[in-house]
Amino acid sequence: MKRYLATFYRRRWFYSILLFLLLGMTAIGMYAVAEERYRSTARIWVVGRSPEAGAGASPAQQQLDILHQLVQTDAFVAAVLRDAIAPGGIRPQGGLRSAADVRAHLAYTAEGPNTVSISFSGGDPEFGPRIVRGTIAQLERWMLESRLEQDAEQMRYYQEQLRILRAQARESSEALRAFEARHPNPMPNSSEAAERAELSRVSEVASDLYTAAEQRLRDASVLETGAASGQPTGFRVLDPPSAPETPSRPVREALQYLILGIGASVALLLTTLVFVTWQDRVVRTPEDLESLTNLPVLARLPHLRTPRSRWLRGGQRRATGHRASGVVAE
Amino acid sequence: MPVAPWPALDSSLFRDLYTRLVLQVGCEATRILAVTSALDGEGKTTVALNLSIELTTQAMLWEPVLDPRDVLLVECGGGESCVTQQYAATVSGGLVQYLRNGGSVDDAPKPTSIPGLWVMPLGGDRESLSLLIRSGHSRERLRRLTERFAHVVLDLPSVLVTADAQALAEVADLVILVVRAGVTLSRHVARALQELDREKLAGIVLNDERPVLPGWVEDRL
Numbered sequence: 404m405k406r407y408l409a410t411f412y413r414r415r416w417f418y419s420i421l422l423f424l425l426l427g428m429t430a431i432g433m434y435a436v437a438e439e440r441y442r443s444t445a446r447i448w449v450v451g452r453s454p455e456a457g458a459g460a461s462p463a464q465q466q467l468d469i470l471h472q473l474v475q476t477d478a479f480v481a482a483v484l485r486d487a488i489a490p491g492g493i494r495p496q497g498g499l500r501s502a503a504d505v506r507a508h509l510a511y512t513a514e515g516p517n518t519v520s521i522s523f524s525g526g527d528p529e530f531g532p533r534i535v536r537g538t539i540a541q542l543e544r545w546m547l548e549s550r551l552e553q554d555a556e557q558m559r560y561y562q563e564q565l566r567i568l569r570a571q572a573r574e575s576s577e578a579l580r581a582f583e584a585r586h587p588n589p590m591p592n593s594s595e596a597a598e599r600a601e602l603s604r605v606s607e608v609a610s611d612l613y614t615a616a617e618q619r620l621r622d623a624s625v626l627e628t629g630a631a632s633g634q635p636t637g638f639r640v641l642d643p644p645s646a647p648e649t650p651s652r653p654v655r656e657a658l659q660y661l662i663l664g665i666g667a668s669v670a671l672l673l674t675t676l677v678f679v680t681w682q683d684r685v686v687r688t689p690e691d692l693e694s695l696t697n698l699p700v701l702a703r704l705p706h707l708r709t710p711r712s713r714w715l716r717g718g719q720r721r722a723t724g725h726r727a728s729g730v731v732a733e
Numbered sequence: 734m735p736v737a738p739w740p741a742l743d744s745s746l747f748r749d750l751y752t753r754l755v756l757q758v759g760c761e762a763t764r765i766l767a768v769t770s771a772l773d774g775e776g777k778t779t780v781a782l783n784l785s786i787e788l789t790t791q792a793m794l795w796e797p798v799l800d801p802r803d804v805l806l807v808e809c810g811g812g813e814s815c816v817t818q819q820y821a822a823t824v825s826g827g828l829v830q831y832l833r834n835g836g837s838v839d840d841a842p843k844p845t846s847i848p849g850l851w852v853m854p855l856g857g858d859r860e861s862l863s864l865l866i867r868s869g870h871s872r873e874r875l876r877r878l879t880e881r882f883a884h885v886v887l888d889l890p891s892v893l894v895t896a897d898a899q900a901l902a903e904v905a906d907l908v909i910l911v912v913r914a915g916v917t918l919s920r921h922v923a924r925a926l927q928e929l930d931r932e933k934l935a936g937i938v939l940n941d942e943r944p945v946l947p948g949w950v951e952d953r954l
Contacts, residue, residue, distance in 0.1 A: 404954070405945070405946070405954055408946055408950065408954075409945035409946055412945065412946050412947070412950075413945070684918050684919050684920060685915055685916065685917065685918055685919070686912055686914060686915075686917050686918070686919050686922055686939075687914050687915055687942075687943075687945060688914070688939075688942075688945060689939055689942075691919065692912060692922070692937050692939060695919050695922060695923060696922065696923075696926055696937060698910075698926075698934060698936050698937050699753070699936040699937070700936060700937050700938075700939055701750050701753045701754060701909065701935065701936035701937065701938055702746060702747070702749055702750035702753065702938045702939070703938075703939045703942050704746055704776070704780070704938065704939065704940045704941065704942065705746075705941075705942055705943070706914075706941045706942060706943045
């Protein structure tokens, strides 16, 4: 360890400049090699009321959760890609090959309780907006289909309820008619009159229930029709995506390149240090001599500065007046 | 005219060297001390000169009655020292002439401005020295210098550059190897040690050492 540090310290300016140059060259190289990316962003407004603080997820967060789960499915992303490629069948530059490619560069985030932004960064400035539009379109389609399924389920339930209530109303009505046919004029306050009143009441209740269920079914039918005709599905597009004119370099990717460049430069410097130290066969310390020769080191004469450096540093000249010599004299 | 020696470094550094030489290897009894290195440019001449100054100081300080107590620095082709720079290569009375012609040990050494410190320049070219030191006479003459001087410090050439260093090291009682931190390769040090007599090696002087790490980092490791 000490030898490597000594190697660095001996030529510290050289290695520092070398590291600086390597970092600079790496940064320039990475910047040149890095693919230009064009970022296209859209914003949507999610319909819904924000819950009280801490009471639950906001509409934007709920929408994000749905979108995130959908994006994880290959079918959704494949549909997005189909939508994006479909116009003219033109594939994007830079080779978007798979759902994983789209997933890797598709980003979505909540910008408020009701606002969600969806963005895509890729090498083709024209393709990004198509991916974002495709994502919004597929999300809208999925939500509509979910709503329809939900409404259809509800419809079947109401219809079943209606069938049951219709049967009950018919039975009670037939029971009343049969009783009136056997007892056309029952005496007041007689048991027949009381039974007739009870049957009449049951028939009325059954009829009312049937009427109410019929009304509910009618209302559900209106909603289903309304949903199928394209009425609001839960969100609106605030800011449609547009083709960016200038590339953007995401900070995250730039940091990755920077860290990689720094790592590569430091690794190269360390490799150089190790190699230079390994190659160094020069005697530098008394320990080197004692391990090499097994002889005692009788004296250690320090390096003395040259006359010029001594003058530059304001050192004193020798009193003898002779031209001061360096240590090594022959 | 006395030779002005090369500007001295901080004497405390070489006092430590001297102390270790005395404590670890019994330098006080050593008469001929050789300083060399694996290759050129590692600081052996500086170490040889400053060690000579320190030996002179110690001899003057603690051995006032020692006779002899002067110290001689002999330039054996270790490099372009101030001695050679101040004197032409054909100066008379140098080591080459002394080994070739013999003569008194008082003739070749030159006094310096430091009392008790003498220097003997090469006094010729290295090729001549190479031819001379191969003979037993030359080695004997080098040993005779100890009759006049308490310590003789030989500034040898580099071990891996010329074989003269090994030949001259045989004359010495102790050899010090100078290694320059941050410059000398370990394999050169190992090869230099193979060329020298391990029995005579007193130790190593690490020259031009720089801190490998800042102090606050060292404290935490």
